[in-house]
Amino acid sequence: MSKPAPLSGFPEWLPAERLVELEVLDTVRRVFELHGFSSLETRAVEPLEQLLRKGEIDKEVYVVRRLHSSDDDTDSLALHFDLTVPFARYVLQNAGHLEFPFRRYQIQKAWRGERPQEGRFREFTQADIDIVGRDTLAFHHEVEVALVMAEVFRALPCPPAVILVNNRKLAEGFFLGLGATDAGAALRAIDKIDKIGPAAVAELLQSDAGLSAEAAQKCLALASIRTEDTSFVEQVRALGVEHPLLDEGLEQLAAVVGTAYERMPGALVADLKIARGLDYYTGTVYETQLVGYESFGSVCSGGRYDALASDGRTTYPGVGISLGVSRLMGVLVGRGLVSASRSVPTCVLVAVNDEDGRAASEGVAAALRARGISTEVAPKADKFGKQIRYADRRGIPFVWFLDDAGGSVKDIRSGEQVAADPALWTPPEEDLRPRVRLTTTEENHP
Amino acid sequence: MSKPAPLSGFPEWLPAERLVELEVLDTVRRVFELHGFSSLETRAVEPLEQLLRKGEIDKEVYVVRRLHSSDDDTDSLALHFDLTVPFARYVLQNAGHLEFPFRRYQIQKAWRGERPQEGRFREFTQADIDIVGRDTLAFHHEVEVALVMAEVFRALPCPPAVILVNNRKLAEGFFLGLGATDAGAALRAIDKIDKIGPAAVAELLQSDAGLSAEAAQKCLALASIRTEDTSFVEQVRALGVEHPLLDEGLEQLAAVVGTAYERMPGALVADLKIARGLDYYTGTVYETQLVGYESFGSVCSGGRYDALASDGRTTYPGVGISLGVSRLMGVLVGRGLVSASRSVPTCVLVAVNDEDGRAASEGVAAALRARGISTEVAPKADKFGKQIRYADRRGIPFVWFLDDAGGSVKDIRSGEQVAADPALWTPPEEDLRPRVRLTTTEENHP
Numbered sequence: 001m002s003k004p005a006p007l008s009g010f011p012e013w014l015p016a017e018r019l020v021e022l023e024v025l026d027t028v029r030r031v032f033e034l035h036g037f038s039s040l041e042t043r044a045v046e047p048l049e050q051l052l053r054k055g056e057i058d059k060e061v062y063v064v065r066r067l068h069s070s071d072d073d074t075d076s077l078a079l080h081f082d083l084t085v086p087f088a089r090y091v092l093q094n095a096g097h098l099e100f101p102f103r104r105y106q107i108q109k110a111w112r113g114e115r116p117q118e119g120r121f122r123e124f125t126q127a128d129i130d131i132v133g134r135d136t137l138a139f140h141h142e143v144e145v146a147l148v149m150a151e152v153f154r155a156l157p158c159p160p161a162v163i164l165v166n167n168r169k170l171a172e173g174f175f176l177g178l179g180a181t182d183a184g185a186a187l188r189a190i191d192k193i194d195k196i197g198p199a200a201v202a203e204l205l206q207s208d209a210g211l212s213a214e215a216a217q218k219c220l221a222l223a224s225i226r227t228e229d230t231s232f233v234e235q236v237r238a239l240g241v242e243h244p245l246l247d248e249g250l251e252q253l254a255a256v257v258g259t260a261y262e263r264m265p266g267a268l269v270a271d272l273k274i275a276r277g278l279d280y281y282t283g284t285v286y287e288t289q290l291v292g293y294e295s296f297g298s299v300c301s302g303g304r305y306d307a308l309a310s311d312g313r314t315t316y317p318g319v320g321i322s323l324g325v326s327r328l329m330g331v332l333v334g335r336g337l338v339s340a341s342r343s344v345p346t347c348v349l350v351a352v353n354d355e356d357g358r359a360a361s362e363g364v365a366a367a368l369r370a371r372g373i374s375t376e377v378a379p380k381a382d383k384f385g386k387q388i389r390y391a392d393r394r395g396i397p398f399v400w401f402l403d404d405a406g407g408s409v410k411d412i413r414s415g416e417q418v419a420a421d422p423a424l425w426t427p428p429e430e431d432l433r434p435r436v437r438l439t440t441t442e443e444n445h446p
Numbered sequence: 447m448s449k450p451a452p453l454s455g456f457p458e459w460l461p462a463e464r465l466v467e468l469e470v471l472d473t474v475r476r477v478f479e480l481h482g483f484s485s486l487e488t489r490a491v492e493p494l495e496q497l498l499r500k501g502e503i504d505k506e507v508y509v510v511r512r513l514h515s516s517d518d519d520t521d522s523l524a525l526h527f528d529l530t531v532p533f534a535r536y537v538l539q540n541a542g543h544l545e546f547p548f549r550r551y552q553i554q555k556a557w558r559g560e561r562p563q564e565g566r567f568r569e570f571t572q573a574d575i576d577i578v579g580r581d582t583l584a585f586h587h588e589v590e591v592a593l594v595m596a597e598v599f600r601a602l603p604c605p606p607a608v609i610l611v612n613n614r615k616l617a618e619g620f621f622l623g624l625g626a627t628d629a630g631a632a633l634r635a636i637d638k639i640d641k642i643g644p645a646a647v648a649e650l651l652q653s654d655a656g657l658s659a660e661a662a663q664k665c666l667a668l669a670s671i672r673t674e675d676t677s678f679v680e681q682v683r684a685l686g687v688e689h690p691l692l693d694e695g696l697e698q699l700a701a702v703v704g705t706a707y708e709r710m711p712g713a714l715v716a717d718l719k720i721a722r723g724l725d726y727y728t729g730t731v732y733e734t735q736l737v738g739y740e741s742f743g744s745v746c747s748g749g750r751y752d753a754l755a756s757d758g759r760t761t762y763p764g765v766g767i768s769l770g771v772s773r774l775m776g777v778l779v780g781r782g783l784v785s786a787s788r789s790v791p792t793c794v795l796v797a798v799n800d801e802d803g804r805a806a807s808e809g810v811a812a813a814l815r816a817r818g819i820s821t822e823v824a825p826k827a828d829k830f831g832k833q834i835r836y837a838d839r840r841g842i843p844f845v846w847f848l849d850d851a852g853g854s855v856k857d858i859r860s861g862e863q864v865a866a867d868p869a870l871w872t873p874p875e876e877d878l879r880p881r882v883r884l885t886t887t888e889e890n891h892p
Contacts, residue, residue, distance in 0.1 A: 003757055004496075004539045007523075010489035012536065014543050015550070018485050034815045036792035036822035039464050043456035043569050044490070044555065048513075050450075061513045064525065066506075066559035067494075077453075079510065090458065093450045097460050099789075099839050101825050104461070109490065113512035123489050138825055140804060259805070263812075311449055343545075346482035358586060359705070366709075369480040376482035379547050379584055393545050 009116030010123045011326060017333045019340035021125075023436035024156060024325055024332070025107060028127045031152045032105040035144075037129050040104045042086035045077040051085060060112040079111040083128045084320060088309035091132055091316055100134040100316075101141070107325070119296040119330045130320030132308055137317040139252060142284040142304050143259045145321045149288070149300055150260065150267035157338050157438050158328065160291045163300065164226075164271035165256055167284050170249025171275065174222055174236070177243030181210030190223050191277030198223075223273035229261045230254045232270040256284055282306040286321050293331050299324050341435040342395025345374045347427050348409070349391040350400040352381040360402055367422035368400075373432065375400075388412055397431045455562030456569045457772060463779045465786035467571075469882035470602060470771055470778070471553060474573045477598045478551040481590075483575050486550045488532035491523040497531060506558040525557040529574045530766060534755035537578055537762055546580040546762075547587070553771070565742040565776045576766030578754055583763040588730040588750050589702045591767045595734070595746055596706065596713035603784050603884050604774065606737045609746065610672075610717035611702055613730050616695025617721065620668055620682070623689030627656030636669050637723030644669075669719035675707045676700045678716040702730055728752040732767050739777050745770050787881040788841025791820045793873050794855070795837040796846040798827040806848055813868035814846075819878065821846075834858055843877050 006012065013021060029039075051061055062079040080086045083106045091098065107127045114120055129148060131141045146163055153161035168187070175186040186209035189201050198220050205216035218239050225235045233250050253270055260268035276285045283304030290299055302321030309316045332338040348368055350361045358377065365375040376396070378387045384401070391399050391412055400409045400422070409425060410417040452458070459467060475485075497507055508525040526532045529552045537544065553573045562568055575594060577587045592609055599607035614633075621632040632655035635647050644666050651662035664685050671681045679696050699716055706714035722731045729750030736745055748767030755762045778784040794814055796807045804823065811821040822842070824833045830847070837845050837858055846855045846868070855871060856863040 004535050006539065007489060007491070010491065012488055013486075014540060015484040015486065018487065022485055033791040034818070034820050036790055036820055038461040038790050039468055040459075040461065041464065042458055043453060044557070045453070045456065045569070062510050063513050064508050064510055067509050067524070068559075078513070089450050093452065094460060099836075103790075103822070111490070123491070140801075141825070262805075263808070344482055344484050344549075345479040359708075362709075372480070374480050374482055376549070379587070390545075 009114070009121050011121055011329070013329075013333070014343075016340045016343040017329075019343070019434050020157075020333055020338050020436050021325070021329055023340075024328060025125075025127070027155045028107065028152055028323060028325070029105070031148065031155055032127075032129055035103075035129075035148050035151075037103045037105040037148075040087070040090065040106050041108055042080070042083070042090050042106070044079055044109070046080050046086055046089065048076045048078045050089065051078050051081065060114050062111050062113055081112045082110050083108055083126055083322065084130070084308075087128070087130060088316075092309045092311050095134070095311075095314070095316075100132065101137060102132045103129070104132075105129045118334070119327045121326050121330075124324065124326035127323040127325050128302075128320055130308070130318050132316050132318040134314060134316060137319065139255070139283075141319050142252065143256045145302070145319055146256060146268055146284070146286055147260060147263060149286075149321050149323065150264050152323065153288070153300075154264070154267070156328075157436050158290065158332055159293060159337065159438075160266075161299070162266075162289050162291060163268045164274050164287045164289065165253065165260075165268055165284060166270070166272055166274035167249040167253040167256075168281050168303070169245050169283060170236070170253055171222070171272070173243040173246030173249050174239075174241050175209065175211070175219065177241040177246055178211055178215040178218060180205075180215070182208060185209040186211065186219065187275045188277040190219065190273055191275035193220075193223055193273055225270070225272040227257075227270050228266065228268075230258045230270075232257070232272065236272070252283060276301065276303060280305055280307075284319070290328075290331055293335070296327060296331055299328050299331070337438060338436060339439050341437070342397070343434075344376075344394045344396060345434060346376045346394065346396045347373050347432055348375045348398045348400055349387065349396045350375060350377045351384060351387045351402070352378045353402060354381045357381075357402065361400075364400055364402065364407060364422045368425075371423075371426070373427060395434075398427060455560075455567050457567055457775070459775075459779065460789075462786045462789040463775075465789070465880050466603075466779055466784050466882050467771070467775055469786075470774060471571075471573070473601045474553065474598055474769060474771070475551070477594065477601055478573075478575055481549075481575075481594050481597075483549045483551040483594075486533070486536065486552050487554055488526070488529070488536050488552070490525055490555070492526050492532055492535065494522045494524045496535065497524050497527065506560050508557050508559055527558045528556050529554055529572055529768065530576070530754075533574070533576060534762075538755050538757050541580070541757075541760070541762075546578065547583060548578045549575070550578075551575045564780070565773045567772050567776075570770065570772035573769040573771050574748075574766055576754070576764050578762050578764040580760060580762060583765065585698060585701070585729075587765050588698065589705045591748070591765055592702060592714055592730070592732055593706060593709060595732075595767050595769065596710050598769065599734075599746075600710070600713070602774075603882050604736065604778055605739060605783065605884075606712075607745070608712075608735050608737060609714045610720050610733045610735065611699065611706075611714055611730060612716070612718055612720035613695040613699040613702075614727050614749070615691050615729060616682070616699055617668070617718070619689040619692030619695050620685075620687050621655065621657070621665065623687040623692055624657055624661040624664060626651075626661075628654065631655040632657065632665065633721045634723040636665065636719055637721035639666075639669055639719055671716070671718040673703075673716050674712065674714075676704045676716075678703070678718065682718070698729060722747065722749060726751055726753075730765070736774075736777055739781070742773060742777055745774050745777070783884060784882060785885050787883070788843070789880075790822075790840045790842060791880060792822045792840065792842045793819050793878055794821045794844045794846050795833065795842045796821060796823045797830060797833045797848070798824045799848060800827045803827075803848065807846075810846055810848065810853060810868045814871075817869075817872070819873060841880075844873060 172183040175183040189204035202216040281303035285303035287298040288300035304319040308318035368375040409420040618629040621629040635650035648662040727749035731749035733744040734746035750765040754764035814821040855866040
């Protein structure tokens, strides 16, 4: 085999980069579990017709079939393109075995046949939380999931993140209060502000949503409102639009932003242009920007849906938010913001004096491992200089030498060497595992 | 959507079952990292022609293409059927960025279009370790990887496991010493003993491998040898066959089994019928039986290959062993051997006195989480009896009540309730996280 080439859109990481990804995944999992979310995985494939029900993305689906396929049931399968559709199916399938409200997290790969570009992959990892009720789901969960993700971002080695929040009822109520004939069309128009600019959006609001030129300007004014606290309410009221749905949306968004402002100031911002146009949300909606890296797009999005799933008799409302781990990696590693202190988990390399003495070196390694210290034994009884270089090239901080008196351990960074007992010696806490840290200046982090 | 049906061969777990799988995955990862293996993941797809080079399994491959495919490079992709082929490709692709010998672990899903049956899935998770050299790889790694997996099995909540070890050189040398014209055919014949019985194998050894009837009986005698220590060497010698390759194989197998017998008696067994017939191993080979569940097949297999990968100029020898996580789950969960103490990570449910007091309950939850205690706040300010039932149905052991004096925490299993401060109270260690344990009698475990 000649040297294989990478596949565009299917990212793979080198060992030190993978350590960054593991740090992200471990942090995400730890925070999710602290909040009582249960881990789930769903199979990679769904029946093709289930995936195509969300018609918008049918061009992007990867179909899966056996090479020598027959009239087998797996002939109409496709790889899932998100974790929400499979989870909705899982809830319907297993509802009798689940306790509602059901809180789950799901960290898995998904696949889309999109044209790859910076921050957009064909294979990517997502980390989702959802809370799903049976028939009803309390509003306070719409506050909760955003705060869980805000806690994730505070715990991650990453640039500051701002979760932008809006509410579908607020936007739709505002459009209806202005006399819009098609509130959905207005929402989709607003969703395009960053792409086509306000003038073109104003045109669309008139042509597609049945609004007057003056009303379209009010919509643009609404979309320009962005506040860290609940002062957005007054700014919206000042636009003079009235509608019961607008009242409800304002109240809900104020509850989300007000609670967040108390508990984690700066983490959430009311941003009234957030629309998530193509999705089926019915209440709070979320997007997330990494400050300084807004061009990568939202790294964490979601919202409230009144019918995540329904079997005709029972409806399951939900609220969920999904962290784009691969997109985040595209920033952290792709832009060189974060790095690992070494490329291996190993803390100690035990040197080998000669091949006959390998068992003694293995004995030292076993004693260290028994106390949770990641240890390798040198692969070859080379000269010690060469064994030290083996450690150095991998970033392993300590080399252990056996001698007649017992042993000694050398910090190969400082050169300091001390006598040590493998049953007692412990490395400094910061050397026990690879550390993953922001390599940018501290000022870049809140 | 009406109630969806499961897809045969694509297992999914309920939350409490998934906790068992997480315990398996966490244990595997912990042991692998203690031994200095680096985590890697490869993309789910490989070019179809690369997968088909291993001709034996072409009927089992899942092809992947975009629904509206064009002359795109992704049209000839397929899902990987193991983690070895993608890893070999990864090594060639990234050799310039890796340090050799390179130690990696990889825990991922793989897919085969096989007919599903007990212990055999179409989508399954594997946990592999491999050590790969450039040009050369020392023999002692063939001892090492087996002992790492033996340590994994000792750490897992599972029935006792026995790793069965043989050596290709031993078997091939023995066949050649007997005058076999096709040592590979002899190996494939021996591989069928459990399926077709010794008489039919004796036939095959004569018809396909060019052996006499007497020589075929010696092969069967060889295949019946099984010892925990190195006494197999004498038993093989007693059969009176001579060949330099046999000598080398005996020496290597004695080194593996002898070291294991010293360091972990009972974990490894020399079993001279182990052949792994269809694979491309060149030295030590491994299979693993769970005692009492042998019919599930090997849960952990692998071996030494002199050419894991080659680009024509450089050859990369390797040794690897792969744990079948899904097959193991088929035993542990499918047979009800293992269970989790609760279905959620949550240790404490904080009760809500009334919806206006939710913020105070959230404050208690935040204080507990800050000290690593998984905590939920009750979803509704129901009567306390109903809030306790919410916890009880999920197996959450503690419910926290707020009162004017501060708070108190109730162990809902014993009914004991004590005054407590959220900044200080700590649950018993065994309640902090869900415990995953064997539900069978202790005698079943070594």
